[in-house]
Amino acid sequence: MKLYIARTSPYARKVLALVHEKQATEKVQVVAIDPWSDPADLLTAVPSGKVPALVTDEGWCLGESWAIVDYLDAVLPGRRLLPPAGPDRWRSLRLSALAQGLLDAAFSAVIEGRRPPGERSPGWVVRQKSAIARTLPALEAAVADLVADDVGLGGLSVACALDYLDFRHDDLDWRADHPGLAAWFAGVIDRPSFRATNPR
Ligand SMILES: N[C@@H](CCC(=O)N[C@@H](CS)C(=O)NCC(=O)O)C(=O)O
Incomplete structure (x- = not known):
């Protein structure tokens, strides 16, 4: 492949x-x-x-x-990251969807900043940052689900999205208001899979 x-x-x-x-x-x-x-x-x-x-x-x-x-x-062989059916699958998909929304907003704000100066929309960036600001508390409220997901697809997606915030939005101190999420992230981001794919 x-x-x-x-x-x-x-x-x-x-x-x-x-x-x-x-x-x-x-x-x-x-x-x-x-x-x-x-x-x-x-x-x-x-x-x-x-x-x-x-x-x-x-x-x-x-x-x-x-x-x-x-x-x-x-x-592919190896452990399944997305449970095949039932509540475990929906939990993982829900986390994954929250992560995708976070990533879409964070990525879109970055791309907006790369347009030629006359084509940039500050209002669009504000809108994306509002989506980021709404998603982080939703993830903080879902820390128990992240732990239960045990770095399934949901946890993996959330970790990638949070690390993208650190990578491209390093002015955003997301840890300050989301201590549970920060602690969960600190516990997973050193996994070999994340180290091997670190974009920095
Ligand atoms: N919804 C897509 C988003 C993929 C995406 O936006 N990729 C970017 C790079 S991070 C890209 O290839 N952009 C090129 C373009 O928009 O023309 C996914 O989840 O895979």
Whole structure:
């Protein structure tokens, strides 16, 4: 299988970290590219032109981190990060969805700041930062679920999103008002899967 990534993409990191958690790195050929330069291979694989993108051994293509992790979790050997059914699965998916919302807002704010000065919208950045500010307390309230998820897909996704805040929004002192979340994060971020995919 071929996995297109960008080294600093937090969405791609989530997929890569899952591959590491499953100790299945030898099954996935990682291809680092710059999605913003529209490489032909990426555009052939996924019409969105975004990373991560997966091309399977059978030759079919899959985009979107949330779909790729579901697929890889099922087909790769190693521990299952997303429980197959029932309340454990919904808990993990809910955490994963909160993380995706956090990441979307954090990433969108960063990209807005990279537009040419005359095209930037301060109002858009404020809107994204409000979404971040609403999501962090929701995660703080879900710390028991994070612990129960035991670095399943939900916990893995939340850790990647929080580390993206540290990476790209280092002015945001999210730990101060979310001590439970900060303690949980400190306990997981040194895992080999996160160290191996650290974008810094
Ligand atoms: N919803 C997508 C988001 C992926 C995404 O936005 N990737 C960025 C890099 S972090 C990208 O490839 N952007 C290129 C573009 O928008 O043209 C996912 O979860 O995989």
